[in-house]
Amino acid sequence: MASPVPGDSDCLHPGLAEPRTKEDWFAYVFYDPPPRPVLPPYDSYVTMDEAEQRRLNRSRNRYHSALVLAWTPAVQHFETEITELLAANEMAPPGARLGLLIDGPPTVGKSTLVKMIGRKFEQELREDFPERFSPDRLGCYVPVVYISLTDQVTPKQISIAIARYLNVPTSGTKDTIDDRVLTALTASGTQLIIFDDLHFLDCSLKEGRASNDHIKFLANHAPCTIIGTGVDLEESPLLSEGGPTGPVKRTSRVKAPTSGPRTQTAGRFSRQELSAFALDSEERILQWVGVIHSLEKALALYQHKDESLTRQHWRYLHERTDGSIAGLHALIRRSAVRAVQQGAEAITREIMDSIVLSYAHERAYAKVVDLQSRASVKGGSKQIRKRPAADGSA
Ligand SMILES: Nc1ncnc2c1ncn2[C@@H]1O[C@H](COP(=O)(O)OP(=O)(O)OP(=O)(O)O)[C@@H](O)[C@H]1O
Ligand SMILES: [Mg+2]
Structure with missing residues (x-):
């Protein structure tokens, strides 16, 4: 039987499809997400032959696509x-x-x-x-x-x-x-x-x-x-x-x-x-940051800077996703797959900027960008950015 609380108690993954019968539900209960692949040292990775590298990356993609669920x-x-x-x-x-x-x-x-x-x-x-x-x-x-x-x-x-x-x-x-x-x-x-x-x-x-x-x-x-x-x-x-x-x-x-x-x-x-995450108090900011942290620490990337999303990009991630856990999960999953694909091996602001999220999240973000652009024009700054700057503080 699957252990009810695998290794990391923050993270459980109940399964893939909507259960329609008790048998589906039992499968759900027993479902184990793809395990975190064991990464060979980076030097060995870069010298792997193409097929070997592709197989490893395929298993990393599967793992990232399931990513962990946060016990928010x-x-x-x-x-x-x-x-x-x-x-x-x-x-x-x-x-x-x-x-x-x-x-x-x-x-x-x-x-x-x-x-x-x-x-x-x-x-x-x-x-x-x-x-x-x-x-x-x-x-x-x-x-x-x-x-x-x-x-x-x-x-x-x-x-x-x-x-x-x-x-x-x-x-x-x-x-x-x-x-x-x-x-x-x-x-x-x-x-x-x-x-x-x-x-x-x-x-x-x-x-x-x-x-x-x-x-x-x-x-x-x-x-x-x-x-x-x-x-x-x-x-x-x-x-x-x-x-x-x-x-x-x-x-x-x-x-x-x-x-x-x-x-x-x-x-x-x-x-x-149940509402989206808001950043209107210290307690709520810490909750949002905690969720980012539980997703970030699950990443299987070679060059990802520890806690960079948690400490530097938490506000940007909120703006991009309108505080939605679905948007956050999707953005991190997509970025991880792209980071592997492009060989960057890290989720950076550039990679996240290049991902197009759902229509609703992109629309909400466009409003944020618009407001920030207006504010910077009003404040005398000539520089109008396409994407708002990463926060830079935790
Ligand atoms: N606790 C969680 N941890 C990580 N990701 C989550 C969590 N909850 C939801 N998600 C992500 O958000 C996505 C959407 O979640 P879900 O379908 O539960 O939302 P919902 O509120 O039921 O949406 P709808 O009202 O459209 O049915 C999930 O597929 C998953 O990627
Ligand atoms: Mg639903």
Whole structure:
């Protein structure tokens, strides 16, 4: 079995594809990312024949493409919250068991976070109760159900997705499938159900109510803790009957509570926000720098100056990525691959400048560059840079 906490406890990597069945999830739980390649001394590397060098670099690319996942303060916070909820709900009578909704803008790491936490929860169960996972009970005990919802999902589709995950027949009416799903969840000892992308619940008024009732039904009848993630959940029919009648708009604004009447699910779920990293206090700067550090120290490059990203480029990295963990992870991964490819063997400001990130991140960065250019013109400086200068201090 994969060790729940490999060598470096900051870093876990739950896998590659979205799990759709319990077998996919088990593969996820056991998944080990490509190991860090052992680098021969640089002198030997440069004298290697072409094929040998290519093989080593291929394994470095694979390793960098997986890069480590950071056990960020947000991941730690939600791990504590979810672990506590699971403990408080474990033997609670049926009824209004409390669940948690994690609400945040796109690409702040919601899906990754819930999978990291679900994976660790199951790994610890596997350590503590090996008998539940014995070979003769293979696939019988399914402590975690992870469902990634698809666009405009209806209550019946949610039940079908759980049925498919648990390997029970998906034919018949909604009531028949619901019945099978509840029986299977109880028989499988499921403790944690994760619904990822809950904003995909059909938000038309009628279906919205039905979806909401369905989640309430599951929360009442399934002996599980339900965790949901999504964008703009505050405006979804889960929490407010006064929500919009069309698909929910994706924005990163933090909104005032909506005025519509509260739903029954609103009485069963707490809602907490997950946002991008901000640099508005010393504590938050240290959190951002800590994440950069955990990614930087995992690099397998010959000439990379230790802690140069952490100490010199942390502000630049924030500007480039708008404080998004997805942008940061992508920028460091891409830069590492390019550093190997070009033979620079170090992630430098020049390499990072040459990477084109997602449209959203590039747009946000263009605004920063624009503001900085205006400020430097106002301040009398004639020099207008294409990219803002690296910070230079930690
Ligand atoms: N804890 C982490 N450590 C390192 N990288 C991370 C972490 N969390 C997320 N990422 C990076 O960010 C990418 C996007 O994360 P994720 O898909 O979890 O975001 P999301 O909030 O679910 O986005 P969306 O709202 O679009 O579904 C991941 O593929 C990964 O590269
Ligand atoms: Mg997601």
